[in-house]
Each structure stands twice: as structure tokens, then as C-alpha cells.
Amino acid sequence: MQRDRGGASRLRVLGDLVAVTGCSLVVFALALHFQIPRHLAQQSLGRNGATSDAVVFFLATLAIGLIIFSSRRWRDSVRESEQAAAHRALYDPLSGLPNRIMLHERLTEALANARQQEGRVAVLFVDLDRFKAVNDNFGHAAGDHLLTAVADRLRLAVREEDLLARLGGDEFVVICREITYTGEAETIAERLLLALAHPFFVRSEELAVSASVGIALSDNTAKGRKESAETLLHDADAAMYRAKSQGPGRYTIFDRSMKADRVNRDKVEQRLRDAFDDEEFELHYQPIINVDDERIVGVEALLRWQHPQRGTIPPLDFVPQLEETGLIVPVGEWALEEACRQVTAWDKAFPKVGPLRVSVNVSPRQLVQAHFGDVVTRVLQRTDTRPSQLCLEITEAALMGDVV
Template sequence: MSSIPARFSMDSFGPERLAKVLDLLLDAICIVDVDGRFLGISGAGERIFGYPVGEMLGRPMIDFVHPADRPRTLAAVDAIVAGHPQPHFENRYVRKNGSVVHIMWSARWSAEEGVRVAVARDVTERRRSEAMRAALYAMSDAAQSADNLASLFDRTQGVLRELLDASGFGVALHDKASDSIAFSHWSDPHAPMPAPGPLSSGSASADVMAGTGPACWSHAGLTGPAGSGWTGLPLSTARGVIGFMVVRGMQGASDVALDELELLRFVALQLAAAMERKQRDAWLEHVAGHDALTDLPNRSLLHEHLVKAAARARRDGSRVSLLFVDLDRFKQVNDVLGHAAGDALLQEVARRLRACVREADIVGRLGGDEFVVLLTGLHASDDALAVAEKIRLALGRPCDLAGTSVAVTPSIGIAHSPEIGADWDDLLRRADAAMYGAKQCGGDAHRVAPGPQSAG
């Protein structure tokens, strides 16, 4: 078998000709001396490192490495010099324009020449694609697993810390009614949370919200070694910009690198979409459990509250009382003044009922002019009687309905647990019967439902 003749011999290549061929490579060949200084860089070095080769020769290699990657880069150098080649080592370099390049190295030590020989390949695009994919998965997981917005913000901060080594993170929301900005989440060891304030024209917050100019954000109260290196990005949804997120630069750097902005914009879009879904889900859940007219809990949600309250009462030995409130002669208001006035009256009744009870107590509407008040954590039945009397007096005060002074009185039935039990239907039925008894006696009164033994 005849062999294929060689078309040329390496021996025929002189140093200049060989250098020209090596300069055609897409990867850069680098030679570094024992002190870590560049002795030689092939032509691709300028494209990869972002410096003219002449500006890098003679300078320490470590000067060009991203500050966060320097410790592990020096550790890899020690391993190479000790005779352990590194065929797939990756780190980041900072280009002359401040952008960051991800480099994969194949390097080994030549003891005979006393130099380190390495090939540098630019893998920035691959790393960016991987980072985008990782951010998509991480933000999708955060949106699915977070129970509320606070949890979502915590998860997003973790994503940014892992992907970008971000040292600070905050989320500010825009209140359209007051045209102001307030931070809902803030995490930074060097700066306090910015105070709420108006969205002043020309401010850093207004610029970020508008998406004009560079995505920078300043915080006057910021102190610490990293300066004011904040990047702000608007949280844009289909309904408009709802606020913005701010990210503080990577550890040891003053700013988030320009090349990371694309990833940050992607995370901001994902966060805004997740926030919109969370808010929509919370709104739907609220609507499903609340009365549309008064925004009070409806029958279904009241049932859930009673089950939880009864369980707490069993644990701590306290009592639960259910007050069934029905307005006397409410139909006359509708007939004389119209349904709009009747609706306004029901909304006023809801406000007065809430004002009569503690924050831990529950006020709900069953429908029509029927309301329920759930008192929890009581230790004596007289406590419920005092609240019922307070409600009777509050609802009996006149209120203005479209220029007409109207006063309606309530009939109130009261059922106690554990005397009657903790079953929702039993308590509601007994309280309803007691309310009906008070109404038959003329109304404007409260009556307590008898327990099972005295009922027969």
C-alpha cells in the first residue's frame, strides 16, 4: 500500500510563516512565563480578550481576569505548574471596554521551556445561552413554587445570586393612585431600604420606569466598598410597567457588566410575568371567597374561618361565638329610595360591623341584608353579648343616603361554641333561629340561642 505523500513539511515553515498560520486560528494561543506574565499571544487574542496584543504582552495574566474568578484561576495555575494539565478550565476575563468574556482554557506546563502554554476559546455565547436556559428554568420553578410575592422575590434573588453573583437585590412597586414608588423587597448589607417617595420626573426611579437611557439606578443612602453600582430594570407587563427591580453589581465589581444586561432584562420580564400571575391568582381567590358588594367574606369563606377558629379553640380552651345580624325593615329602604340606596346602606353596615370587632374577628355577608360576625378567642359568653350590644348601637345610628337620613336597626341572634358544638351548619341554624326570635319581638335586639339540653 502506498502512503499519501506529505504536501509540506513543518520543517519548511519558518517562525514568521508559522506565526501567520497560527494567527488564522479562531482560538488564541498564549504563552505565559513562570511569573504569570504574557510572553506571546496569537492574533485571535485581540478579538477574544478585547485588548491589542501589544498592551497585554509583559503584563500579569491575572490583571485581566475577572476579580471574582482570580482565586480559583491562581489555584488552577498552581495545579498546571505542578504537572497537572487543565484541558477544560473556564474563567472570565474583563475586556478593555468593561464587557466580560467567558473563556475555556486548555493549558499545560513546559518544564523544559519554563513557560505555560495555553489555548483560549471564547465560549461567551454558549455560556449566555446556558445562563438564559438556567434562568428560564429557575424563574419558572420560582413562579410555580412561591406561595406569595415575598417568596417569589426571595427565589428571584437566589437566581440572580447563583447566575450573576449579584450582591444586592430590590423590587419597587408603583402605586398609580399616588404616583409613588415603594420597595416591597430589599436585600443589601451596605444600604438601608430606600424610603417610599413620589415618582419625580428626572429621578433615577422615573428613568428606570420609563426605560430611557442607560439602565442605571442610584441610591443616595448607599455606602460600602462597592460604590453605587446598581442596575435598574423596569417590570413590564401587558398592563404596563408595574415597577422595577434593581441589582447590585457582582462581588468585587462596581457594576453589573454590560454583557449581563441581556440576562437581567430576561429575568425582569420573567419576574414581571410571574408577579402578574400571582396577583391575578390572588385576585381570583379573593373574588371567589368574598361578596362583590361589600368585599366581606362570603358563606364559603366564613365556613373555612369557622373550621380554623374551632380548631384553635379546642387547642387553647377558648370559645367561638357566631352572631347572625339581620336588618329590620331593610325592604322599605329599597322600595322607597331604590336599590342603589339599599346597596349604599349595606356597604355602610359592613364598615360599621368591621369597626365594632377586633382584627382577629371575622365579618361576613351571607346575602341580602344578612351578615355574620365570627368572634374568636373568647373566654366568657358575656364577651359576645357586649359585642352584640355594641353592634346594635352602631347600626342604629342614622346614615345619609343621597341626602336622606336613614336609620335601620338590627336583629341579632347569638350561638356559642362549644355549648352548641363546632359544626358550621348547627351554629348558623341556631343563630338564625335566635335572630328570628329577636325580630318577632320587634327587632332592635339580640337573643342567645339555647344549648342542646335546654332546647328540648
């Protein structure tokens, strides 16, 4: 912010100088046009003819000097603007850390040097646990404040020769050069986790923040595979997911089984996306009966996947993957609207039955969405469903904030 204000101040000064220069040139041009120097010379004739010449010479010199000075200031301003643009292209504006572009460049350089010297490079992928809940509960400004504070602590935890970068969101990456053994990378990971152990304060609220760290190391043999920067980052990302699955505040070193897990996870996510786009999800309805008069008073909407080859797939076989990939949010919104539309259609078709109530399960990820209440309101309005007809069922996990 200081840098931005300094640049704006310099531009204002430059603008003032340009304005002064322009005014001086206009005055000088008008003086020449109306032959003011000649009139001054005639008036001063007989007294001191050199005086008018000196005035004209002084004005001309002042104008030329201002032009030269403004030109130099303009070149300086352009150079500073170019430097600021180059800085913005390589550094994250929020934390001041190197961004993804610089990270990729430095990691590529580090890997090339390591291959020449048969050394090793470690990449530590850091992802904050439950950070989304901070944005949803306290707002994005508070989330940005927390990210800045986290970046400051992580800076102090890494070694001087390491590079700490921010990928975006709540993801950070550390490049560790000249790693001689795996334990060095593990020690750095422990230091990163320890740096976040003390609570943070956001809007006078004390927040406990933890992170999951994935570690990937380059191959140190000449015959080994030559990892690219992107490959090593993907490996560290896969290790981070494994660490996150074991609970908050952990680190894990990448192994080959994680690559298979990541490939499978990517395939499952793509298959679920295709299923959603192809409208393979459907709702089954289980009636809710009043035991006193055995009358149907409502239904419970149950999500099913109608697979083209495998037939009906029960929720336990795909809902956890929807949760993990975050697809549960759009699928859950679709299920909510579809259930409301169906119960409204039944009310119109069978008015004597009376208004039915529909129960819809809400996942933890849906619940922590900042605009979840607005989503429910829009669905009720679009489907012409009365609020009293909708029952949202929330799991214990959602109430405990079990969202990573």
C-alpha cells in the first residue's frame, strides 16, 4: 500500500510539473505573438536596453529548463511504472509474496540446478484447514487480514534460502533448495505448522488456525525421472490431500500410491460433473406418515444416481465424493429446487390431500455458504413453495463444523 501511495504521489508531482511547464510555454508563446519583448525594449530605450533582453532571455531559459526537467521526470515516472507493473506481475498484491508465475520460474530453475548437481528439491504445499468458514462467518476482508497474518508467520518459519509463494486463496508453497535428506523437509514442515499453532485475532475474535502440508521431493538420481515444476507441484498437492484426510494440522510425504489416488479422484470428479450435466441424478421420495390417522403428511427427498450402465447407485457410493470435490453445492441446490417444485406440483394435483411438507438433506458444505439463505429464498420464490412446506435436515457433522 505504501508503494502504491508513493507512486500516486510521484504521478501527482509529475502532473503539476507538466502543468507548470505548459503554462510557461503558453505565456511565452503569447508574449512572442503580441511582440511584448519588442514593446518592452522600446519602453526601456534610452534607459537600459539590456534589461528587456535579459527578461526575454530569462523567460526563454526558464521555459527550456522546465521542458528538460519535465522530460526527465516523465522518463523516471515511466520507468517506475514499468517496474511497478513488473512487480505486480510476479508478486501477490495481498501478501507481497511471489505469485504462481514466479513460483513456477524459480522451481524450474531449482530443478535444473539440482539435476546438474544431482541434488534434491523439496516442494511443500500448504493449505489452511477450514479457511472458508472464516470468509463465510467474518467476511472476505477478515479472511484477507488472516491470510496476510499467516503469510507473515510463514515467512519467519522458512529458511533464508527457501522461497515462500502464495498460489491463491488459502494455498501457499515453499520451495526448499539443496535438500540432502527427507528429514530436512519434514523439519521445515513442522516449523510451518508450529508457526500457525498460536491463535490469530480477527475482528477481536480469537481464531485457531491449522494447515495441512504435502511434501514432494525431486528424484536425485541421474537416471531418475526428470520432474517438471508442474509435476512436483501436483505431487505435493496430492500429498497435502492425503494429510488433510488424516485430520487438521498434519503433513505427509508423497508416494506413488497418492498419484494413483489423485488420478482416480480426478476421474471420479469428472464423471460426477458429467453425470450432473447429463441429468443422471434424480430424487426418490419416501413418504412421511402421521401415525394417528395413517395419512401422508410429507415426503423425504433422497438423492440417487441413475448410472447408464450400473443402474441406480445409492448415495453412500457417491455423496462422499460430491462432498470432497465441492460438487455437492450445485447438486444440493438442484435437489432443493427439484424437491420444492415436485411437492408444489403434488399440491396442485391433489388439493384434497392438503399441503405436503418435503424434507431435504443439507450438507455441511452447503450450510457454510455465505449466501445459502438467499439460495433457499430464491428456490421458494421460483417454485411457489410456502416456507412452512420445506424442512431442511442438517447432519451432526454440519452442526460441529466438520468442513475442511
